[in-house]
Amino acid sequence: MGDGNPVVVIGAGPTGLAAAAELVHRGLPVLVLEQGATAGAAVAEWGHVRLFSTWRDLVSPAAQTLLATTGWERPDDDAHPTGAEWVAHYLEPLAAALAPRVRFGATVVGVSRRGRGRVVDTGRADEPFTVRVRAAGGQERLLARAVVDASGTWGKPSPLGADGLPVPGETEAADRLTHRIPDLTDEEQRARYAGGTTAVVGRGHSALTTLVTLAGLVENHPGTRVVWVLRRDELGDTFGGGEADQLAARGDLGARAKAAVDSGRVRVVTGFRTAEARPTGGGVVLVDDSGQELEEARRVVALTGFRPDLSWLGEIRLGLDATLEAPVALAPLIDPNVHSCGTVYPHGAAELSHPEPGFYLAGMKSYGRAPNFLALTGYEQVRSIAAEIAGETEAASRVELTLPETGVCSGSGLDEEEPTAVDAGCCGGPAPVELTATRSTSP
Structure with missing residues (x-):
């Protein structure tokens, strides 16, 4: 050979x-x-x-x-x-x-x-x-x-669609959508999120990291809102094992994300399976398979896997x-x-x-x-x-x-x-x- x-x-x-x-x-x-x-x-x-x-x-x-x-x-x-x-x-x-x-x-x-x-x-x-x-x-x-x-x-990140396929409007809204964790230490990126609404789609550790990151903007920048979009019908064990996690930093991340939700800095929407991403003049509106629409988001962070x-x-x-x-x-x-x-x-x-x-x-x-x-x-x-x-x-x-x-x-x-x-x-x-x-x- x-x-x-x-x-x-x-x-x-x-x-x-x-x-x-x-x-x-x-x-x-x-x-x-x-x-x-x-x-x-x-x-x-x-x-x-x-x-x-x-x-x-x-x-x-x-x-x-x-x-x-x-x-x-x-x-x-x-x-x-x-x-x-x-x-x-x-x-x-x-x-x-x-x-x-x-x-x-x-x-x-x-x-x-x-x-x-x-x-x-x-x-x-x-x-x-x-x-x-x-x-x-x-x-x-x-x-x-x-x-x-x-x-x-x-x-090769996975698309927004709950069926594993790109949803209508996803390509057209590409300039308002990212599959990466925002870097808010970068002033240009920070300006994209401060003072507007961000929809975070996904429930893994990347999503939790993003929620914790964006929650810090809510306190210091008026008008900043974070909406966490989940396909599952309840939070369940989304925040992980906490102190039982043998990786302390991973358990701490879940605890911080839970605190952000409990404090109201992050609003949670459950049972939402994205079927459309409708571009608007100022952002994008996510629509689920029942026709329910979320509030207009300036940015969508789609952390839906790879x-x-x-x-x-x-x-x-x-x-x-x-x-x-x-x-x-x-x-x-x-x-x-x-x-x-x-x-x-x-x-x-x-x-x-x-x-x-x-x-x-x-x-x-x-x-x-x-x-x-x-x-x-x-x-x-x-x-x-x-x-x-x-x-x-x-x-x-x-x-x-x-x-x-x-x-x-x-x-x-x-x-x-x-x-x-x-x-x-x-x-x-x-x-x-x-x-x-x-x-x-x-x-």
Whole structure:
């Protein structure tokens, strides 16, 4: 299958760079392809958000070993970095330590087998992968012995519609709608929200972070209103496990969001399934499937989850769960319709494999549409994957993972709502990212 070819890792986020470090540790050639201009480009887009996890859980063991050879100083294990700090103090130094194995400005537009389309069986497993890359100089074809897709889901947020489809008017209202947590430390962004009404759609940790952020504006800027739009009919366990949450910052976020609601700074609308986004002269009016209209909002923050982009994997034989778009063996372990406790069973190469030998989804993309991905999960995934690629069968199968529980264990994890996660990080990202974020930097 071309053992002289490198393992191609797609994405220079936390999981992708950890995969590269694991492969280097095993003496395997590796090439990381990142469409952004820097390491952690997706994480940088939510750089103002502070993580739930501390530095203790945000540095992969293989990366630590590699960085130690460069004189890198590990941050305080007990500190909670922002996304920007994670990039500056870990991801960028790690990419530098991996140089020249990391290429930026390289967008993967297709993956296949050399000379073998999806339907061809003969000699398929004996051929290397072909990876089509678009860069400044045009397109090129690279050969790979294996492919690890750690590109995340941050670039494909879910639309407003409760049926999973964009609602009428959503495209037309795009200039008044965002799928990102507002950065109110930026004066230009702050001006967009101060003194007007903002509708926040979604119930995950990104939504809670946004509510806490915007609630601070209500007190200091007259006329500022926040409307929280939920598909579920009641709040239930939306605020999480509080003091029972083993990630203290995550429990604190839920408590602060609850305080914002209880104080009246955030108005809650439940049982609202968006069916239309009607642009107006000054904003947008959300309409549900019964015809109920909300008050006009100047801005809509739609934190309705993320989904994987599979469009450029059409020639790869993927084994995906019909519901989550996650690997078939992994899906039952992470299904939010069943699991709501924040626990994830240990899993690695065996659960992440596909009918296409040597191809793996890792990181947030491996979760498909399931939320709440932790960096620790991604680091253990790629350790196991790297061991399998290197032929270390026993090490690949020896998967151990203990994650902090949310303190919430009450039936369905979804309850007709799609929790969100920031891709590639501590608890979701994403966002995204490969991650769910925690407290906002705003007061």
